[in-house]
Every structure is written in C-alpha cells, then in structure tokens.
Amino acid sequence: MVDTSDAWIQERTGIKERRIAAEGERTSDLALHAARAALSAAKLPAESIDLIVLATATPDLTFPATATRVQAGLGIESGAAFDIQAVCSGFIYALAMADNMLVRGQAQTALVIGAETFSRILDWTDRGTCVLFGDGAGALVLQAQESAPGAPERGVMSTYLRSDGRLHDLLYVDGGPSQTQTVGHLRMQGNAVFRQAVNHISDAIRQAAARAEIAVEEIDWFVPHQANQRILDAVASRLGIPLERMVSTVALHGNTSAASIPLALNTAVEDGRIQPGQLVLMEALGGGMTWGAALARW
Ligand code: UT7
Secondary structure (H helix, E strand, O other), rough: OOOOOOOHHHHOOOOOOOOOOOOOOOHHHHHOOOOOOOHHHOOHHHHHOOOEEEEOOOOOOOOHHHHHHHHHHHOOOHHHEEOOOHHHHHHHHHHHHHHHHEEEOOOHHHHHHEEEEEHHHOOOOOOOOOEOOOEEEEEEEEEOOOOOOOOOOOEEEEEEEEHHHHHHHHEEEOOOOOOOOOOOOOOOHHHHHHHHHHHHHHHHHHHHHHHOOHHHHHEEEEEOOOOOHHHHHHHHHHHHOHHHHOOHHHHOOOOOOEEEEEEEHHHHHHHOOOOOOEEEEEEEEOOOOOOEEEEEEO
C-alpha cells in the first residue's frame, strides 16, 4: 500500500508482527476477552468486580463508555464503569485512577483494562504511521487488601502522571464529534515524539521510584509502553537499566496504545519472569501529550 519494507520497519522500530481486529470486531470485544482472562487468572467471579476503568482512544462509539459494554458483557449489575482517554498513556492513568478509588474505599475490586482498535483510525496511505500500530487488549485485576503486619506493601506503590497540552500537534487525531463530526485519522510527527518519549519517560521512571522511596536499581522489571524498540533501548541506556530487565513485546504486537502495557505484563507473568513480591515499573507516553509511570509490587 505504501513505499516501505519489512527491513525498514524492523530496523527502525523492532516490529515484526501485529494484530488487526476482524471486520465487525469492536474494542469492547477485545476488552471483554482480556477481562475474562484476567478474572480467570485471579480466580475471581465477575460479580466481585465493582469498578471497571477502561483506557482507550478508540472506543466502540463516541458514547457511552466502552467500559459499560464490558460491564454488561460480564453480566455485572452493580458498581461503576467508565473510560479513560490518555491515548498511549491510558493504562497508567487508568491504573492510577483505580488505585486511588480503592485507597479511598470507593470500590473493592477493580478491572483495569487497556483496549484499542487503532487499525480503524490509521491513514493507510501514510507510511510514517500505518506500519506502526496494531489492535489488542489486556486487563489487570486490582483488589483492596490490608498488608499483613510487617509484610512489604503489595500492589500499586506510587504513580506519577503528567500532561502538556501545548504538545498537541505532535500526535493527534484529525477528527472528532465536536470539531469535524468525523472519526478522523491519526497524525504524528514521529521523530519529535521519539525525543519527547525518551526524555519524559526517563524522568517519569525516576519520579515514580522516588515517590515510593525505591532506587531505580532495585526495580526488578520494567514494563514499558511498546512503541519502538529504540525508545526502550535509549531509556535503558540513559538510566543504566540492564536490557534484560526491560520487557519487550513490540516485535509481537506493534504499538497497541493503551493495550501495550497490560499485553507486555501478561507475557512476562505467563512466561514466569515476573514473580510475586518483585518490583514492577510501568511507564508510557502518548498523545496530548500525556505521560506517566506506576511502580507496583507484584
Ligand atoms: O505511542 C505513542 C508514542 N509514539 C511513539 O513513541 C513513536 C515515536 N516515533 C518513532 O517510533 C519513530 O520516530 C518512527 C518509527 C515513527 C520513525 O522513525 P525515525 O527514525 O524517527 O524516522 P524519521 O521520521 O526521522 O524518518 C526517516 C526517514 C524519512 O525519509 P527521509 O526524509 O530521510 O528521506 C522518512 O520518510 O524514513 C522515512 N520513513 C520510512 N521509510 C520507509 C518513514 N516511515 C517509513 C516507512 N518505510 N514506513
């Protein structure tokens, strides 16, 4: 469709494969699948969920929230469900929101979901973006629990969220209900976003670690937003993080926006890398611009 090559894509991004949702398959369908898998891994029934926070920039419809469709799909009749819109940083924002609500006692057990069908908003004539993004969903169950006396705190230990609306033009969609009454296509100044990503992500990692009074060297696993292998490499090099502690799935999924962190997390939990008690740092940067990080003890 465009003047590109597999060699260019692999060399400049690290992407080897990606997934595209089937015709008629919606973001909520992917999210529901991920939600069921997360509930099964947590050995919890759907009725135990009283909060669903779903991060997406590609909702099924302008409204209602895709999260409410997932809630209905799971047969849940109580609690609250809503979407978070922070594009590729969405999962970090959703995790922070759910964590705060659990800490405040507003919910007991949350599903935090990142789900996207970015294939629907790509301009398939723009080689600078159409080769990068894919579809997918991942989910996490977060539950309010008291730590056992003397035991280290588990779950989310700190979050750090930032945005800077002045950087809007670097990454945006050129359509929407209020401005154009269309869905629009993704537009990105890739090179400028790349530089913002390396700077802000490095800072966000330091901030989230400092807020939890943890040294970056103590962190067992880094689970970044999967945009480009070269961003992961640059952040690792800047902070002196050994590359083998950086979970990378960009080769398998491409950039799945808000879904990329839970997809990578799932990969590293399933293959046994992430073990209970270990420190896991998640981070992302996306349109807005938005960025942030979250540190958790698994
Ligand atoms: O998830 C939200 C955050 N998003 C990101 O973090 C993405 C950040 N950006 C990137 O990952 C990279 O900037 C890209 C992968 C998008 C582009 O890589 P780059 O090394 O920054 O390339 P560039 O934009 O500086 O372009 C270099 C060259 C250009 O050609 P000329 O002007 O040097 O002749 C582009 O036209 O590569 C060309 N190019 C391509 N060539 C073949 C751009 N896209 C393609 C392509 N195939 N698909």
